[in-house]
Amino acid sequence: xxxxxxxxxxxxxxxxxxxxxxxxxxxxxxxxxxxxxxxxxxxxxxxxxxxxxxxxxxxxxxxxxxxxxxxxxxxxxxxx
Numbered sequence: 001x002x003x004x005x006x007x008x009x010x011x012x013x014x015x016x017x018x019x020x021x022x023x024x025x026x027x028x029x030x031x032x033x034x035x036x037x038x039x040x041x042x043x044x045x046x047x048x049x050x051x052x053x054x055x056x057x058x059x060x061x062x063x064x065x066x067x068x069x070x071x072x073x074x075x076x077x078x079x080x
Contacts, residue, residue, distance in 0.1 A: 001063050003030065003047075004037035009064065011072040012049060012056065022049065046079070 001009075007019040007028070022028050023037040027050045030039055041047075045060045058076040067075065 001041050001065070002037060003028065003035055003039040003041055006041040006060070006063065006075075007047075007049075009067055009072070010075040011069065012047075012058065012076070027051075047076070 004016050004019040004023060007013040007022075008016040013019040013022060019028075020037045023035060023039075026034040028035055029048045030041075030045050032046070032048075035047075041060055041063060043060055043063065047058050047060065049056045049058075057079040059079055060075070061077050062075045064071075064075060
C-alpha cells in the first residue's frame with residue numbers, strides 16, 4: 001500500500017491530499033529517511049510524522065485497504 005493511502009486509512013492524517021503534501025514537504029520519514037508518497041509501506045516500518053512542534057512516531061502493525069474508524073488505531077503501534 002502507498003504511504004499516502006496508509007496515512008489516510010489509518011487516520012494518522014485526515015485526507016490523502018494532505019498526506020501527499022506532507023510527504024512532498026519532507027515532514028514524513030520512514031525508517032529514518034524522508035519518504036515519498038509512493039513509498040510501499042511494509043509491516044514493521046517506523047513512520048515519523050512532524051506536525052509543527054509535535055512529532056508522532058508509529059510502527060506499522062497491520063495493512064488494510066479499508067478499515068472502520070474504531071479499528072484504525074489497530075493498524076499501528078505508537079512509539080515514544
